[in-house]
Amino acid sequence: MTADVRGSTAATLGRIRRLDDGGRAAVRRAVQVTVAACLGFYPLQYVVGDPTTAVYALFTAVALGGLSDLQGAPSTRTRTYLAAVAIGAVLITAGTLAAVSTAVAAAGMLVVGFTVAYAGVGGPRVAGVANGLQLFYVLPCFPPFAPDTLDQRLVGLLVGGLLLTLADRLVWPAAAPRPHGERLLEAADAVAAYAMALRPVLQSPAAAIGPELAARRAALDAVARLRLSDIPPAQRPLGPGIRDRALLAASAATRVAAGRLADLADLLTDSQRTRHPGTADLVAASGDAFAALAAALRAGSPSPIATTGVDGALERYVAERGRRLANQAGTPAGLRAGLAGMAVAESARTAVLAGGGFLRAPAPDPATTPQQLWFLHARPAELVWQRVRANLTPRSVYLQNAVRLAVGLAAARVVAGVLDLSHGFWVLLATLSLMRTSAVADRAVFLRGFVGTVGGALVAAGLLALVGPDVDVLAWALPLVMMVGFVAGPLFGVAAGQACFTVVVALLFAQVAPANWRLAEVRLADVVVGGLVGALIGAAVWPRGGGGEVRRAAAAGLHAGARVIRDTVTRLTRGVSSGTPPDLNRLAALFDQAYVQFRTEPSGDPGPDWLIVLSVVHRLADYSSVLQARHAGGPYPPMDAAGALEGAAGEVSADYATAAAAIAVGDPPPARAGAALSRRLDDSGTPTLSGAQDATLRIVDGWSWLHALADDLDRLERALGPASVTAPQARR
Structure with a gap:
């Protein structure tokens, strides 16, 4: 019992601590979404008297703000929001026309679901708004078939999108995240310093492997921060463009150089301490190259970074090694040290050329460009098509996730249509929000989501039964519940998020049309159906x-x-x-x-x-x-x-x-x-x-x-x- 109490206390303290870092982002997003949604919904519903436009304005803010994960510089976020509104107009039009029948809507859902999800190969900015874009088709593809309301829906989309864009820039605006280029700069500095400290040890067997070299090696931890797995998903440089590809290539080359330098130091054991003057020159030239890369990144200069130093060192080393080997001079240890030194130099050259691509410097001579940097000479359309084509294989997790989600959403649309479920889009919303990339994750999320929805349905039913037809109380309560709902999910998990969202949708639709406590019952049934469909599809389509x-x-x-x-x-x-x-x-x-x-x-x-x-x-x-x-x-x-x-x-x-x-x-x-x-x-x-x-x-x-x-x-x-x-x- 005591252990349970300690565990519960630790979990609570952990949630409070999360409010100091990631929790602040959740609160900021909740504030922005609530402000944008309410500024769009209340005037259109109670002043203009247009519930269709009001609902679409609110759900646009929710889709792009609450169901999406968009980060980056403020200007980047603004461009992404506006582009998402333009794409949303196409999807809303398609969904409105597809609502003519269940078969057409389900077929459209299959195509739209796959296309939008697979577009995530375009990088985190596209993947971050993918769920929100799916909602723009999901909402209008249900009866009634009302193409005459398309203009109202599009106006609601435009109002909600513009309000969210303004809220993102004006209401508690988020600072730009730390650029990945700064991580590369720190890593380049660390590699340059380690190379300089290693050079005298290679030049003289009498040089001591002292504390300075050990300290410099500890500083190589900065290189580990270049790993994608240690960077938040929405901030990873995974776009198909030259800058993102160049940044990844420079980061990978820097990591390889750091690893090879560490290997080279490990070769310098007492039994193998001989002079390696050629390797020392290679290491020194590599250190200079990384120092030049760091200086260019610090200055943000688009000028080409010279590789003449490391190129000359490589040529001299190869020529000298050829003469030595022709005379049968050399040992296995010397050969391995030389290979490590050449690998460091090659990596330094690659990092410098790729760093130039990231800084928008002119492309190097194609004849001297390493094969892995082919993209420095490619056109933007070619880069996008190469990324799309490269992932058209069953072994791509992008393709797997797109197929899994598209099939799940299409199946949910068929079930909702065949069973003639009222508010059937809640079924697809549950599938969209609860479906994960593996069957194990699906089961865990579905159970928590079900428990949270039951709790939220009980609260919503009690509130609707208590308030009755008094819409004013619901109107005053909606902003507060919406704020709590969008904070609860990121901080306390799926169960809390589903519970609060159930209350939010109940309060919303009770203001649009007469409703009683049974609305919460409908919401619960739809979430169960949608979650089950997602879990079954997840178990059948690449379940691991x-x-x-x-x-x-x-x-x-x-x-x-x-x-x-x-x-x-x-x-x-x-x-x-x-x-x-x-x-x-x-x-x-x-x-x-x-x-x-x-x-x-x-x-x-x-x-x-x-x-x-x-x-x-x-x-x-x-x-x-x-x-x-x-x-x-x-x-x-x-x-x-x-x-x-x-x-x-x-x-x-x-x-x-x-x-x-x-x-x-x-x-x-x-x-x-x-x-x-x-x-x-x-x-x-x-x-x-x-x-x-x-x-x-x-x-x-x-x-x-x-x-x-x-x-x-x-x-x-x-x-x-x-x-x-x-x-x-x-x-x-």
Whole structure:
């Protein structure tokens, strides 16, 4: 009993604390929506005497303010609201005409539901208003079929949208959220400082790995704040445009550079302390590049950021390494240190070029643009179409969510029409508000929503029975209840939100038309029907949501990576492909989306560290393209060296394929396979090389890359070991 009291007290205190941060946003939004809704509803209802226009004005404010999640700079929010009003006019017109029959309305709901939900691939700003846009079709697609009222409905839409836009700018306006560019700036500063601190350690074996380097490494925590999973969904730079893509690419390259610098420091153990002057120069040039990126971000300058320093360092390092290797100089540790240094330099170059794209600098020369930055030279329409097309696959969580929601809303519309439910749009509203991305989440939300609706229905029924036909009392009570309702959901959960919203709709419709306590009963029945439809569809259509898809995406990415390893090595050794290579970048993007959704879904056990697997897939995709671009054309190495490298690549590829197969069925990868692979590669020593310098570099780069892949496989096994995954749970 004491534990229950302590738990309840802690929960209450937690809700109060939330009022200090996220709770303030909920209160602000509730105030803005209430002001806009009431300023639209009361004059139109009681002064003009037009209930149709009044209801649409109120529901426009509710749809775009209460059911949507719109963040960003004030000007961005204003543009989004106005664009949503324009789209809403099309949807209201379509819904008004579709109300002619249940079949037409349900078919239209299927098309509109999918289109609006799938439009979320356009980024958080579009996804944030998607639920509100759905409501613009849901409201008018129910009887009566009254196309003669279309002008009133559109006027209500315009009034409600403009009032909400003004309220957003004038009534307790929200400050612009922290730009993602500031996070990138801090991370670039941290990487630059760490590179500068690491340089003397690489230059001299006598240099101590002192507290400054440790402190700089601790500062690399700023890089972790670039993870999408740590950024609020509405603020993530996931749009299809150049700036969002460039910001993501710069963030990813910065994270890779930070990781490789940390790996490089870990290689400097006492037994391996030798001079690495070439690698030190690479690291220093990379640090300068990140410092220049930070300076440009701080100034907001659209001028191109020079990459000449890091380009020159790479050229000098490659030439010097070729001469050293031609003379059989070098050790496995030196090769791995050199690969890490080159990876840092390549990442620095990518981050700088992508940062220029984010700052709207002129696009770099296409001949020197890395493959992953292709979008810097693309047209806006091409970028949008590429994003739409890339997600037209059953493995995309965007497509899955759109199909699930569209089928759920269409089924709810059929049920409401066949059963001839009064206020049938409440059925679809319940489906829209209670449906989630997985069956587990659907069940939990439905139960809480049902409990909240029962409580709200009892309160509404009692209030309507007590007040009777006295509309004045309901008119005075509506703003207060609306304010409490829009705060209750974000702070206290679905049950509180549904309870308050039930009271709100009862008070609203009791003012539009005569009503008694049975209106609350109707609301309860409609919510139950809508929630059941959503739960059944959620259980039938991709029921595991992001939790199931993230495992498939991980297995698919590693399996494709195994093929890419073989293909990349055969391109290095022979200049030909071993087959049609998979599009690993596209699979990595689908993996990204599944992981982000997985982090938003309820789970009793966090399970494996999928972020480690995701980083392995991204590094594999990025560096394979770097190697192919660096070694395009001949000359090619002799057959003995090429055969040895291809044989090693076959081993690495087989181990990655084995790990992918284990993950696909819910088992952990074989233990210590990565460590054993690293030992075999180390025991092989430096390959015996002869021939042209370019051919020598191909072999060395290939061997160094395989060493790094073995290290990544070891990380992956630790992340997905037996302590992180339970096969029976995964199979269930």
